[in-house]
Amino acid sequence: MSTIKDVARRAGVSLGTASRVLSGSASTSPESRAKVQAAAAELGYITHGPARSLRRSRTDVLGLLVSDIRNPFFSELAHAAESEAMKRGYTVLLANANEDEVQADEYLRIFASQRVDGLLLSPQGPVTPRLAALLASRLPVVLLNRSVEGLDAPLYATDNAQGVGLVLDWLERRGHRDVAFVGGPVTISTGAERQAAYIAGREAHGISTDDAFVDAGDFLAEGAAAAMIRILDRGVIPTAVFGANGPTTLGALRGLRERLGVEAASRIEVISFDDLEWFEFVSPPITSVRNDAAAIGRLGVAGLIDLIEGREAVSARIAMSLVDRSLMSGPLVDRPQTGHRVP
Amino acid sequence: MSTIKDVARRAGVSLGTASRVLSGSASTSPESRAKVQAAAAELGYITHGPARSLRRSRTDVLGLLVSDIRNPFFSELAHAAESEAMKRGYTVLLANANEDEVQADEYLRIFASQRVDGLLLSPQGPVTPRLAALLASRLPVVLLNRSVEGLDAPLYATDNAQGVGLVLDWLERRGHRDVAFVGGPVTISTGAERQAAYIAGREAHGISTDDAFVDAGDFLAEGAAAAMIRILDRGVIPTAVFGANGPTTLGALRGLRERLGVEAASRIEVISFDDLEWFEFVSPPITSVRNDAAAIGRLGVAGLIDLIEGREAVSARIAMSLVDRSLMSGPLVDRPQTGHRVP
DNA sequence: CTGTTAGCGCATTCAG
DNA sequence: CTGAATGCGCTAACAG
Numbered sequence: 001m002s003t004i005k006d007v008a009r010r011a012g013v014s015l016g017t018a019s020r021v022l023s024g025s026a027s028t029s030p031e032s033r034a035k036v037q038a039a040a041a042e043l044g045y046i047t048h049g050p051a052r053s054l055r056r057s058r059t060d061v062l063g064l065l066v067s068d069i070r071n072p073f074f075s076e077l078a079h080a081a082e083s084e085a086m087k088r089g090y091t092v093l094l095a096n097a098n099e100d101e102v103q104a105d106e107y108l109r110i111f112a113s114q115r116v117d118g119l120l121l122s123p124q125g126p127v128t129p130r131l132a133a134l135l136a137s138r139l140p141v142v143l144l145n146r147s148v149e150g151l152d153a154p155l156y157a158t159d160n161a162q163g164v165g166l167v168l169d170w171l172e173r174r175g176h177r178d179v180a181f182v183g184g185p186v187t188i189s190t191g192a193e194r195q196a197a198y199i200a201g202r203e204a205h206g207i208s209t210d211d212a213f214v215d216a217g218d219f220l221a222e223g224a225a226a227a228m229i230r231i232l233d234r235g236v237i238p239t240a241v242f243g244a245n246g247p248t249t250l251g252a253l254r255g256l257r258e259r260l261g262v263e264a265a266s267r268i269e270v271i272s273f274d275d276l277e278w279f280e281f282v283s284p285p286i287t288s289v290r291n292d293a294a295a296i297g298r299l300g301v302a303g304l305i306d307l308i309e310g311r312e313a314v315s316a317r318i319a320m321s322l323v324d325r326s327l328m329s330g331p332l333v334d335r336p337q338t339g340h341r342v343p
Numbered sequence: 344m345s346t347i348k349d350v351a352r353r354a355g356v357s358l359g360t361a362s363r364v365l366s367g368s369a370s371t372s373p374e375s376r377a378k379v380q381a382a383a384a385e386l387g388y389i390t391h392g393p394a395r396s397l398r399r400s401r402t403d404v405l406g407l408l409v410s411d412i413r414n415p416f417f418s419e420l421a422h423a424a425e426s427e428a429m430k431r432g433y434t435v436l437l438a439n440a441n442e443d444e445v446q447a448d449e450y451l452r453i454f455a456s457q458r459v460d461g462l463l464l465s466p467q468g469p470v471t472p473r474l475a476a477l478l479a480s481r482l483p484v485v486l487l488n489r490s491v492e493g494l495d496a497p498l499y500a501t502d503n504a505q506g507v508g509l510v511l512d513w514l515e516r517r518g519h520r521d522v523a524f525v526g527g528p529v530t531i532s533t534g535a536e537r538q539a540a541y542i543a544g545r546e547a548h549g550i551s552t553d554d555a556f557v558d559a560g561d562f563l564a565e566g567a568a569a570a571m572i573r574i575l576d577r578g579v580i581p582t583a584v585f586g587a588n589g590p591t592t593l594g595a596l597r598g599l600r601e602r603l604g605v606e607a608a609s610r611i612e613v614i615s616f617d618d619l620e621w622f623e624f625v626s627p628p629i630t631s632v633r634n635d636a637a638a639i640g641r642l643g644v645a646g647l648i649d650l651i652e653g654r655e656a657v658s659a660r661i662a663m664s665l666v667d668r669s670l671m672s673g674p675l676v677d678r679p680q681t682g683h684r685v686p
Numbered sequence: 687c688t689g690t691t692a693g694c695g696c697a698t699t700c701a702g
Numbered sequence: 703c704t705g706a707a708t709g710c711g712c713t714a715a716c717a718g
Contacts, residue, residue: 001480003711014689019713026714029687044476049456050396051711054694059393075418079439091453094437096422110434113392133387137344221620250620277564277593278621346695357705362697369698372703394695397710691716699708 002043011039022047053115061091062304063111064120065104067146068220069096071247073274073293074122077144080297081120088305090117099220101125108134118304123148125187140307144300147189154313156300160190163289163320164197167242167271170287172205174269174326179207180231180238182224182252183216184245191216194244194273212236217248224251225258232259238268246274249286275323285325292318345386354382365390396458404434405647406454407463408447410489411563412439414590416617416636417465420487423640424463431648433460442563444468451477461647466491468530483650487643490532497656499643503533506632506663507540510585510614513630515548517612517669522550523574523581525567525595526559527588534562537587537616555579560591567594568601575602581611589617592629618666628668635661 008018013032020026021036022045028036039045053059062085066074082092093116097104101124108130111119118140127135127150135141135151143155171179181198184191195216203209212234217223224247231238232255241256243249249272256265272279272288279286295318303313351361356375363369364379365388371379382388396402405428409417425435436459440447444467451473454462461483470478470493478484478494486498514522524541527534538559546552555577560566567590574581575598584599586592592615599608615622615631622629638661646656 004713005711016690016713017688020688023713027687032688046452046455048397048711049458050393050402051694052713053393054391054397054696054710055712055714057694069412069422070415070418072413072415075413079412079441082439083441086449091436091457093434096425098422098426106429109389112389114434115392253624276621278619278624281596281621281626282624283626347697348695358696359698359706360704363704366697370703375704391695394710395697397694397712398696398698400710687718689716689718692714694712696710697708699706701706702704 001048002045003048004045006043007036007039007045010043011035057115058117059115060089061093061114061116062118062120062301063095063107063114063116064092065095065097065107065111065122066144067097067099067122067124068247069094071219071245072276073246073291076293077297077300080294081301082297084298084301085305088301090301090305092301097122097124099124099218101128104128105130112137112139118142118308120144120300120304121153122146123151123188127151140304142300142304142307142313144296145190154303154307155315156296156303157315157317158190158291158296159317159319160193161197162317163273163291164194164201166289166320166322167273168198168201168205168207170271170322170324170326171207171240171242174240176240176269177206177208178210178236178238178240179213180228180236180241180252181214182227182231182241182243182248183214184219184248185216188219191219191244198242210236213238216244217251219245219248221247221251221254224248225255226251228252228255229259232256240269240271243270243272246272246276248272249274249276249288253282269326279323280325287325288323289320290323291320344391345388346391347388349386350379350382350388353386354378400458401460402458403432404436404457404459405461405463405644406436406438406450406457406459408438408440408450408454408465409487410440410442410465410467411590412437414562414588415619416589416634419636420640420643423637424644425640427641427644431644433644433648435644440465440467442467442561444471447471448473455480455482461485461651463487463643463647464496465489466494466531470494483647485643485647485650485656487639488533497646497650498658499639499646500658500660501533501634501639502660502662503536504540505660506616506634507537507544509632509663509665510616511541511544511548511550513614513665513667513669514550514583514585517583519583519612520549520551521579521581521583522556523571523579523584523595524557525570525574525584525586525591526557527562527591528559531562534559534587541585553579556581559587560594562588562591564590564594564597567591568598569594571595571598572602575599583612583614586613586615589615589619591615592617592619592631596625596629612669622666623668630668631666632663633666634663 008015085092095107104124122144141153145157183195186192215227215231217227243252270286275288275290306313351358428435438450447467465487484496488500526538529535558570558574560570586595613629618631618633649656
């Protein structure tokens with residue numbers, strides 16, 4: 001690999017001039033510019049990132065720590081964040097915590113070691129000592145979708161209360177009273193907020209307040225299936241199920257089918273926080289409130305760059321929209337009608 | 344941020360000794376070790392990655408360039424690669440080409456600039472000049488799932504011919520003659536290999552050789568839906584559809600429903616290359632051949648590290664397995680029976 | 687506008 | 703086993 005020294009020698013200019021041309025930092029004569037650029041092209045010169053970072057004490061790298069890259073919500077978010085960052089001259093170092101606090105902490109160490117210029121964080125739990133140390137070092141941080149106590153950073157997140165409101169309205173319109181709620185960990189802000197909004201609003205929407213209908217998993221399919229089964233094993237039969245995120249809805253569906261069989265399960269309507277591409281294919285189709293993951297990713301990157309470059313960054317809540325697929329199938333005729341207010 | 348110099352001063356040893364302790368490179372006295380480690384812990388010292396990389400002329404970073412991070416095949420692969428790399432002391436820099444050659448090339452530049460120690464590549468097309476330059480610089484490279492002409496690197500890939508064989512056997516057992524094939528770009532090795540194996544094997548499995556049943560998209564849902572619609576618009580009605588990767592199957596389903604309606608579409612069986620988590624919920628359930636993305640990711644990382652550390656790396660083809668969901672639904676009774684050999 | 691020089695933080699040499 | 707010295711490749715400060 002050729003260095004800037006090689007380029008300078010070949011172009012017949014000094015090291016400094018070559019550097020100035022290649023990084024465009026100061027004005028240079030047209031002749032120098034031409035000579036240096038030609039030499040660089042001939043040699044296939046590519047800046048040595050680590051050396052440049054060492055000298056400038058910045059890396060132009062952003063760390064992005066997501067909870068679960070296999071959750072389409074996060075893979076879409078990551079994708080949007082990455083292209084926004086690239087457009088603005090930054091590279092994203094993506095890490096996957098796999099909903100695991102220990103792994104998250106390990107990646108924070110790597111980010112710190114790589115000296116990322118800023119951090120996009122979707123936290124797993126409370127503020128760990130390592131995270132506290134990063135914050136103390138005044139590393140710019142923004143939060144994605146999940147907040148955490150004692151961490152005062154701009155937050156780019158789904159409007160959970162508004163989204164749950166859409167769900168409650170829909171449940172009421174469809175005449176559901178016996179609704180199972182499969183939530184996520186209440187230790188995660190999204191889990192807590194969605195559950196709280198649901199519990200607070202259900203009575204006003206004519207939904208049973210029997211807590212036998214409520215359980216929570218881990219925001220992954222497997223834990224959600226177990227939660228769904230726990231609900232059913234209490235002897236209640238819901239007419240609708242509300243899954244608190246994408247993987248949770250997947251797990252809830254599996255749980256329903258495992259306990260009730262395909263036939264009986266297909267008589268239960270499902271609504272999901274987070275829209276997945278396959279909901280239209282299930283019978284009956286699954287309705288959802290859609291979470292604009294791409295917007296969150298883009299806004300997060302923009303906000304983080306604002307912080308890095310010394311500007312203000314303001315939090316934003318992203319509104320959700322209802323994707324009502326119940327129209328496709330009409331009212332569920334085989335549903336037990338006891339106690340239902342049919343729309 | 345404290346530097347190794349601060350640690351040395353605080354521990355009352357020289358810079359060299361602190362470095363030796365912290366990187367474990369040479370033997371040190373127990374006392375020095377204790378003092379240095381204590382000082383490092385007190386200061387919250389974290390190695391400056393760029394400086395270390397500059398000095399050692401290696402970064403312990405692997406570049407992973409995937410075609411489409413929102414394709415679950417790749418997000419699972421990326422996840423597995425990342426955790427395998429972490430286990431072995433490497434960090435993965437993930438980039439998403441979005442099935443776009445230009446973007447892929449841009450990321451190759453970033454990888455080169457960051458001086459990654461090796462490259463895991465799922466190529467989009469032919470060898471670009473930039474990729475050629477990287478290869479010429481003797482950067483260790485392994486290929487994931489897709490090969491490319493003129494690039495002699497270890498390949499960790501699905502056994503496409505074997506997978507298509509499983510599909511053909513299943514189609515024959517189910518008595519399908521009029522089978523639509525929705526493929527991917529033949530400019531991508533997986534697209535070409537899968538299509539070639541299907542075309543070559545169909546006659547021996549009693550499947551129509553009418554090429555009206557064959558079309559190809561772009562390995563994304565939208566292009567596949569268009570291809571499916573082109574097939575149907577030729578006036579043929581298949582009894583089964585074979586989608587050449589996950590997003591393709593999704594698109595094919597959408598195309599079927601758009602042209603035929605839900606009812607008629609549900610009388611067509613679908614089989615897919617790549618298994619998706621929701622196939623069990625579709626009616627009838629979608630059968631698939633499963634691609635072990637995690638294995639490919641792990642093997643790729645292991646192979647790449649072998650190359651980096653001067654060992655041999657041998658290519659591997661990963662066998663696919665049939666996930667037969669037709670058992671769940673039994674033979675399709677409403678299917679037109681003309682010309683079918685019923686199993 | 688350009689050449690020279692210093693030094694970012696670290697690992698590694700060479701003496702001792 | 704340890705300390706002192708060197709330089710990885712680059713940018714920025716300075717003097718011209």
